[in-house]
Amino acid sequence: MDRHKELTAAKLPDDLVVDILSRLEYKDFCRGKCAYKAWSAFSSDADYRKKLPNKVTPGLLFQGRNKSAIPLVSLFQQIGEIDGILADVPHYEHLELLDCCNGLVLCKYSSSYTTPGICCFVVCNPATRQWRIIPDTHSKTDDPPYVTILAFDPSWSPQFYIFNFHLEHHQGLIFGTSKLEIFWSESSTWLVDDKWDSDISVSDRSHLFLHGILYVETNGQQVVVFEGLEEMGDGTLPYHWFINMPSDSFKVGAFAHGCFGKSSGNLHYALPGEDGRSIVVWTLYEYAYGLWDWIVKCHLSMTDAFGRDDLIYLHRHGDGELYWNCDYWIIALDLEKDLVFLSDHRREKLLSYNISTGALNEIQDGFECCQYHAYVPCYSKLPAQESSV
Secondary structure, three states: EEEEEHHHHOOOOOOHHHHHOOOOOOOHHHHHHHHHOOHHHHHHOOOHHOOOOEEEEOOOOOOOOOOOOOOOOOOOOOOOOEEOOOOOOOOOHHEEEEEEOOOOOEEEEOOOOOOOOOOEEEEHHHHHHEEEEEEEEEOOOOOOEEEEEEEEEOOOOOOOEEEEEEEEEEEEEEEEEEEEEEEEOOOOOOEEEEOOOOOOOOEEEEEEEOOOOEEEEEEEOEEEEEEEHHHHHHHHOOOOEEEEOOHHHHHHHOOOOEEEEEOOOOEEEEOOOOOOOOOEEEEEEEOOOOOEEEEEEEEHHEEEEEEEEOOEEEEEEOOOOEEEEOOOEEEEEEEOOOOOEEOOOOOOEEEEEOOOOOOEEEEEEEOOOOOOOOOOOOOOOOOOOOEEO
C-alpha cells in the first residue's frame, strides 16, 4: 500500500473499515492482519468481532526450521495455506510453536519485551482470538532441552495443563528426564516434580489427551500415562504409570514415526509396518483391571495408495551410519473422520488417506521437514485470566 492509499485508509470510519473487512475470506483477512496490524485491534471490540471473518478451518499447524511465521495448512485443498492465524497475539512474529491440543495452541516467545534471560509461554485460541501469558518457568536457552506438552479437552474440563519435561543430555544425546514442571490454568501456578525417574526420556513425536488422561510416547518403546490431574488443586502432583508400545513397534520405531489418535472414546496408535507397505492401527483396551494390551484394529495398504512397493530406503546420518527410513511419516490420525495425514518425503507433498475408500489425496504440494500439529477450531473461551487483543 503506497503512502496516499495508507492515509486514505486511515481516514475511513471504523464502522466502514469493519464492514469492508467482513466481506473478506478468512484466509485474506489473516493475511491482511500481518501487513496492517491495526486490523487486529478491531478484534478487541465485541461488536466488531462478531462481524469480522471467523470461520477458522481445521488443518495442520507448523513452523519451519528458521522459526518464521506459523501458518495453517487447511485440510481443504482449495483453501491452501493460511498465514497470520496467530496475528492477534502481541509480538506474534517472535512466537515459536510448541504444541496444539483440541483447539488451543501453545507457543513460547522471548524478545526485547520480555524479562532478559527468560522464555515465556503463551496459550492461544485462534478461533476466539484470545490468548493468555503463562508465568515464567525457565531460562530461554535450550540447554538443557525441553519437551513441552499442552493438555486440554473442553468436554472434560475448561482448564488446560502444560507439562514441561527437562531432559538430561550430554554431547547431543538424551539420557533421561531430570525434572517435570506442570502448570494448571485454574490456579495459574506451576507444580514441580523433581523426583522424576531420570531414566525415562519422553519423546516430542506423539502424545494425546483423552478423558483427563495424558498419554506420552517415550524413547524407550513405552507410553507414560498421567492421571489425577483434577487433584492438582490440592497441590497434589498427578501420578503416572506405563504401558508397553505394540510389539511390532520395536522393529520399526527407529526409522518410522507413529501417531496417537482417538475414536469412540478409545485410544489408538498407528505406525508403518516393517516394510512400509502398510500402516497398522492398534486399539488400546483393558482386558482386566489395571491390565492393558493393544489389539490390531486394521491394516491400511500403502502399496495400493502410493502405487509402489519401495517405501523404505537407506539414509546416511551425520554420524556416517546407514539407517532405514520410511518414505512417509504419519503426522496426524483422525479416525472419527476415517482420515490419516501423511508427509511424502520422496515427492514432497502433504497427503490425506481415506480409510474407507483407500484414496490418497494431495493437500499441499511441498512441505517443511518439521513437526506438524493437527488443529481443530474450538470456540470455548479460555479460562480465567485470559486476555484479548
